[in-house]
Amino acid sequence: MLTIEKFSFGVGDRFAQQAKAQLKAFQILARDGVDVSPVWNKSNREHTFIGSEPQSVFDAAQEAVKTLNWKKPWHVDADHIRLETVDKYLASSDFFTIDVAESIGKRASAKDVKAFVQRHAELVGKLKIPGVGAPLATTRADVERMAGKYLLAAQEAGRIYNHIVAKKGKGKFIAEVSMDETDLPQTPPELLVILAALADEKVRVQTIAPKFTGRFNKGVDYVGNLAQFEQEFSDDLAVIAHAVSRYRLPASLKLSVHSGSDKFSLYPIIRRVLQRTGAGVHVKTAGTTWLEEIIGLAEAGGDGLALAKEIYTSARSHVDELCAPYASVIDIDMGKLPSAETVANWDGSQFANAVRHIPDHPDFNSSMRQLLHVSFKLAAKAGARYTELLKTNDHIVAKQVTQNLYIRHLKPLFVA
Numbered sequence: 001m002l003t004i005e006k007f008s009f010g011v012g013d014r015f016a017q018q019a020k021a022q023l024k025a026f027q028i029l030a031r032d033g034v035d036v037s038p039v040w041n042k043s044n045r046e047h048t049f050i051g052s053e054p055q056s057v058f059d060a061a062q063e064a065v066k067t068l069n070w071k072k073p074w075h076v077d078a079d080h081i082r083l084e085t086v087d088k089y090l091a092s093s094d095f096f097t098i099d100v101a102e103s104i105g106k107r108a109s110a111k112d113v114k115a116f117v118q119r120h121a122e123l124v125g126k127l128k129i130p131g132v133g134a135p136l137a138t139t140r141a142d143v144e145r146m147a148g149k150y151l152l153a154a155q156e157a158g159r160i161y162n163h164i165v166a167k168k169g170k171g172k173f174i175a176e177v178s179m180d181e182t183d184l185p186q187t188p189p190e191l192l193v194i195l196a197a198l199a200d201e202k203v204r205v206q207t208i209a210p211k212f213t214g215r216f217n218k219g220v221d222y223v224g225n226l227a228q229f230e231q232e233f234s235d236d237l238a239v240i241a242h243a244v245s246r247y248r249l250p251a252s253l254k255l256s257v258h259s260g261s262d263k264f265s266l267y268p269i270i271r272r273v274l275q276r277t278g279a280g281v282h283v284k285t286a287g288t289t290w291l292e293e294i295i296g297l298a299e300a301g302g303d304g305l306a307l308a309k310e311i312y313t314s315a316r317s318h319v320d321e322l323c324a325p326y327a328s329v330i331d332i333d334m335g336k337l338p339s340a341e342t343v344a345n346w347d348g349s350q351f352a353n354a355v356r357h358i359p360d361h362p363d364f365n366s367s368m369r370q371l372l373h374v375s376f377k378l379a380a381k382a383g384a385r386y387t388e389l390l391k392t393n394d395h396i397v398a399k400q401v402t403q404n405l406y407i408r409h410l411k412p413l414f415v416a
């Protein structure tokens, strides 16, 4: 069976230009003594916006792996796919993020809910799970309510999983089940019910992505209660370990954190809890690599800086349209967005400093960063002009990509 490694990290590469620069960061980390598998992810939504094909992600990754002589595992994630979208990812992916968020809250048949509750008498009462502080106390009515909320989603995961099995073969891919794109977080008891239901559906799930408490905005730090996150994260790990043995789920099953990128304040917490528990993790990011491209072009000056400014100018006048698909995961303060005229007078480092995610840098502008993050469509529109500039300035751009990934992400998460 294709098994996910203990530590894996998802990276996005919107324009399929930075796989090598990204892989380099994993190589530096390996020299620190920590093996983390790179997983290139690109969701159906991003492919649609850019007009790219899933195969391009695989091709770019494979070329980087060959060029840099990477002998360790790597994967390509069909991110947030559903039954209607999975087919075009079958050939190029070995990791499938089965998104069932839309089925959450829709009721399974009364008969199925009743059968689930009957089958799982062990979920009712005081549940002592090693690693969870207080025993979980659930009544039959609680289990019925949770099954009512999640059973249909688990059944949907089963349908998609079986579809992939039929096409790719059993054990030939890594299955993740994601429910992070919902309004409410899932509590540890809910996670247990979800895992029991996935086991019933015979989904060999290896990574599970719940929604955590707090805000996971795209490309900026976490907003929420850190102590509460730590508690929730540890409880989820304990629930997963329990579910693996109780429901015979794959031993490799681990949490997947859909971080939306750059959750700097969570990294030390995650590292600490993983060290204490010995658990593994998958952390997915949101394609902020493209922001490093823009930063690199700005630093390069000349035509690169000109295009970076042009993209910002256009973004500045299409804020609503660009932000609409991401409304729930960005918080842009319109008053803090510099005008196009202001930015026109900036030099390359000033532009780069505004966008580069160093939160305590005096020039850092979180609103500008978030706006640019969702504006990758505009770079796609610039087409060959954009990608040619990336190639011309590859030495500057690649350095931004590698350093960002290694210094600001992998190191704090896995080394210290």
Ligand SMILES: [Zn+2]
Pocket: 080, 178, 180, 181, 258
């Ligand atoms: Zn997600």
